[in-house]
Amino acid sequence: MRVALMVTCVNDAMFPETGKAVVTLLRRLGVDVEFPTAQTCCAQPMVNTGYLDEAVPVVRTFVDAFAGYDAIVTPSGSCAGSARHQHGIVARRSGDAALERAVAETSPRTYELTEFLVDVLGVTDVGAYFPHRVTYHPTCHSLRMLGVGDRPRQLLEQVRGLRLTELPAAEECCGFGGTFAVKNADTSIAMGADKARHVRDTGAEVLVAGDNSCLMHIGGVLSRQRSGVRVMHLAEILAATEDAAVTA
Amino acid sequence: MSGTFVGMPAFPEAARAALGDTQLRHNLAHATGVIRAKRSRLVTEVEESMPESGGWEALRLAGAGVKDRALRDLETQLVLLEERLTAAGATVHWARDAAEANAIVVAVAQRHQATEVVKVKSMVTQEIGLNEALEAEGIDAWETDLAEIIVQLGDDLPSHILVPAIHRNRAEIREIFLREMGKVGKPAPEGLTDEPAVLAGAAREHLREKFLRAKVAVSGANFAIAETGTLVVVESEGNGRMCLTLPEVLVSVVGIEKVVPTWAELDPLLRLLPRSSTGERMNPYTSTWSGVTPGDGPQEVHVVLLDNGRTRALADDVGRQALRCIRCSACLNVCPVYERTGGHAYGSVYPGPIGAILNPLLKGTGDPQTDSLPYASSLCGACFEACPVRIDIPEVLVHLRSKVVDGHRDDTVPKAEAVAFKGAAYALGDSRRLAWAERASGLAGRVMTRFGRTSLPGGRAAAGRVPGPGVGKWTSARDLPAPPAESFRAWWKRTDGGRR
Numbered sequence: 153m154r155v156a157l158m159v160t161c162v163n164d165a166m167f168p169e170t171g172k173a174v175v176t177l178l179r180r181l182g183v184d185v186e187f188p189t190a191q192t193c194c195a196q197p198m199v200n201t202g203y204l205d206e207a208v209p210v211v212r213t214f215v216d217a218f219a220g221y222d223a224i225v226t227p228s229g230s231c232a233g234s235a236r237h238q239h240g241i242v243a244r245r246s247g248d249a250a251l252e253r254a255v256a257e258t259s260p261r262t263y264e265l266t267e268f269l270v271d272v273l274g275v276t277d278v279g280a281y282f283p284h285r286v287t288y289h290p291t292c293h294s295l296r297m298l299g300v301g302d303r304p305r306q307l308l309e310q311v312r313g314l315r316l317t318e319l320p321a322a323e324e325c326c327g328f329g330g331t332f333a334v335k336n337a338d339t340s341i342a343m344g345a346d347k348a349r350h351v352r353d354t355g356a357e358v359l360v361a362g363d364n365s366c367l368m369h370i371g372g373v374l375s376r377q378r379s380g381v382r383v384m385h386l387a388e389i390l391a392a393t394e395d396a397a398v399t400a
Numbered sequence: 401m402s403g404t405f406v407g408m409p410a411f412p413e414a415a416r417a418a419l420g421d422t423q424l425r426h427n428l429a430h431a432t433g434v435i436r437a438k439r440s441r442l443v444t445e446v447e448e449s450m451p452e453s454g455g456w457e458a459l460r461l462a463g464a465g466v467k468d469r470a471l472r473d474l475e476t477q478l479v480l481l482e483e484r485l486t487a488a489g490a491t492v493h494w495a496r497d498a499a500e501a502n503a504i505v506v507a508v509a510q511r512h513q514a515t516e517v518v519k520v521k522s523m524v525t526q527e528i529g530l531n532e533a534l535e536a537e538g539i540d541a542w543e544t545d546l547a548e549i550i551v552q553l554g555d556d557l558p559s560h561i562l563v564p565a566i567h568r569n570r571a572e573i574r575e576i577f578l579r580e581m582g583k584v585g586k587p588a589p590e591g592l593t594d595e596p597a598v599l600a601g602a603a604r605e606h607l608r609e610k611f612l613r614a615k616v617a618v619s620g621a622n623f624a625i626a627e628t629g630t631l632v633v634v635e636s637e638g639n640g641r642m643c644l645t646l647p648e649v650l651v652s653v654v655g656i657e658k659v660v661p662t663w664a665e666l667d668p669l670l671r672l673l674p675r676s677s678t679g680e681r682m683n684p685y686t687s688t689w690s691g692v693t694p695g696d697g698p699q700e701v702h703v704v705l706l707d708n709g710r711t712r713a714l715a716d717d718v719g720r721q722a723l724r725c726i727r728c729s730a731c732l733n734v735c736p737v738y739e740r741t742g743g744h745a746y747g748s749v750y751p752g753p754i755g756a757i758l759n760p761l762l763k764g765t766g767d768p769q770t771d772s773l774p775y776a777s778s779l780c781g782a783c784f785e786a787c788p789v790r791i792d793i794p795e796v797l798v799h800l801r802s803k804v805v806d807g808h809r810d811d812t813v814p815k816a817e818a819v820a821f822k823g824a825a826y827a828l829g830d831s832r833r834l835a836w837a838e839r840a841s842g843l844a845g846r847v848m849t850r851f852g853r854t855s856l857p858g859g860r861a862a863a864g865r866v867p868g869p870g871v872g873k874w875t876s877a878r879d880l881p882a883p884p885a886e887s888f889r890a891w892w893k894r895t896d897g898g899r900r
């Protein structure tokens with residue numbers, strides 16, 4: 153099975169540790185993951201802001217970069233959702249039949265990390281060790297656009313040393329929403345503040361989620377509040393073991 | 401009396417004002433929380449009571465299917481509806497827009513020398529500004545839904561589809577009743593408390609004399625059944641039934657999307673609506689009527705079939721699903737944006753997620769207020785999940801955003817955002833260009849951290865408050881991690897994917 157890592161533009165530029173954690177984790181599970189260097193972005197920022205024409209070259213780059221892989225794995229529910237549900241819209245708009253066919257090839261093979269681990273590899277115990285109090289925020293796109301369900305929980309429950317605490321109003325949006333965070337900054341911050349309050353109420357040391365964009369927003373609020381709560385991507389927790397912390 | 405949404409600022413500004421109102425936020429969070437819990441209990445009940453028939457999801461699909469069938473075949477259904485209504489003794493009028501509809505209602509009222517009318521189920525009449533049109537002709541229009549009375553007496557605007565006065569609490573309502581009722585009719589009783597039952601009683605007393613006096617009533621309709629020419633109104637208080645039966649003349653203003661082909665097809669809709677809206681199994685009152693029955697009820701019945709942008713919405717192949725909406729308000733009650741900003745920020749009688757798509761679909765894009773609405777969402781998808789007729793609101797929002805953007809493609813001076821996205825498309829169209837941009841951002845990161853002198857838990861450097869339009873808005877209340885010195889791509893290349 154040829155497996156490609158779609159690291160996502162946000163992780164590539166802002167959170168390289170998450171990409172490294174996915175590599176560490178997948179190798180430990182016996183997957184020889186490749187990084188097609190021609191990849192850039194899933195085009196979601198353009199699509200969700202209404203710039204569909206601008207999304208066309210980005211989707212084209214995506215399908216070219218990932219052509220021929222059996223699985224495309226990404227540590228982002230949002231970007232997996234974009235590949236699965238938005239690339240078709242962009243391709244249709246472009247009127248390019250070849251692009252439409254290419255999207256039909258890559259879209260269904262794109263997996264969010266926990267889907268890939270649980271559904272494709274069939275593992276829930278990835279041999280991780282993380283002795284901390286953790287609370288989990290299911291991000292909207294992984295929850296509703298992809299329907300990852302309880303896969304992240306199944307994985308977290310098998311992590312040795314980890315104590316999982318219930319996040320109140322977990323399924324409510326954190327207020328990130330891509331350009332929403334800037335276009336409607338006041339509303340976004342009000343939502344983020346409520347999410348941060350719920351996180352603090354759990355008494356957890358670490359807030360974990362499957363999307364760094366949402367974590368950047370919630371973490372930004374938590375940091376400004378000097379809460380001391382750290383945010384971490386799920387992949388980094390799953391990659392952690394007794395012997396080696398994440399290769400960073 | 402009763403305000404107007406005309407001249408409302410675009411959503412972000414209106415929202416900012418609402419966000420500062422802590423009482424409003426408290427009222428909304430409480431009220432939507434209560435309805436949300438009731439709704440989800442009843443949805444679970446359907447799940448559990450009818451597993452063999454596919455549960456709630458099957459019911460949603462059935463409801464969506466009924467509305468889609470009606471919309472696909474709209475012209476035939478409407479002509480049939482007109483035919484059956486006319487045969488039953490009603491007069492059917494067609495109105496292309498608000499002005500035509502208002503003129504029809506005003507003419508009927510004037511023919512009967514009415515100086516006042518009573519109203520029920522009047523969202524569509526709010527849409528067309530009927531009260532203002534009647535007022536201009538010296539005719540008073542009295543709302544009779546409890547929540548609508550509160551809004552009208554408070555000289556306020558509705559902020560929710562089902563509970564237009566959701567932004568008011570009991571104490572505020574008592575104040576409004578004490579202050580205003582006497583000015584326009586029977587005053588509030590002495591010793592009025594803020595018990596819900598006492599407030600409802602006061603409203604009932606106040607209304608009774610209006611029902612008995614008014615010659616003309618105006619209503620909307622929840623559904624219009626084509627095969628029999630029957631209008632349907634569902635409600636909780638029974639005031640509507642008074643309105644529909646006591647006056648001599650009844651004028652119903654009905655959006656053309658309300659048509660349902662047959663009685664049998666009404667079934668899933670009548671099960672979906674109360675569960676999704678009030679969290680009840682059935683509506684307390686369901687009234688149906690068809691034309692005129694001699695000696696019983698109104699002896700003159702008019703039905704105004706209103707377009708007002710609906711055919712425009714129907715012509716939009718992605719957006720037309722919004723016309724399935726049965727105005728249950730479930731999407732409002734689960735919307736995290738609505739919960740914080742309230743309904744007024746949407747500048748329309750249709751607020752919340754459905755308002756964010758329906759207004760641009762009905763009015764067309766191109767106006768700054770309307771164009772701000774598709775962006776008034778974080779695209780979290782809670783609305784789609786809650787919608788009983790499966791309107792994919794996030795999909796329509798994104799589609800409408802592209803219409804807003806496309807409307808500006810020929811601008812002589814492009815918006816900064818458009819320039820930025822063109823630049824991003826260029827950088828993201830090729831990985832070498834992206835790698836270059838990332839190196840630049842790594843450098844910028846080093847500059848940026850100097851502004852904030854802060855670090856995130858875990859030790860990573862971060863930028864605190866940074867000036868400037870985009871980043872400035874982000875950092876007004878959120879720290880921003882500084883870009884790392886090395887991108888993932890650069891790390892992979894340097895270490896051969898960690899193997900070196």
Ligand code: SF4
Nearest residue numbers: 725726728729731787
């Ligand atoms: S869009 Fe759906 S959830 Fe919202 S009011 Fe209409 S029917 Fe109800």
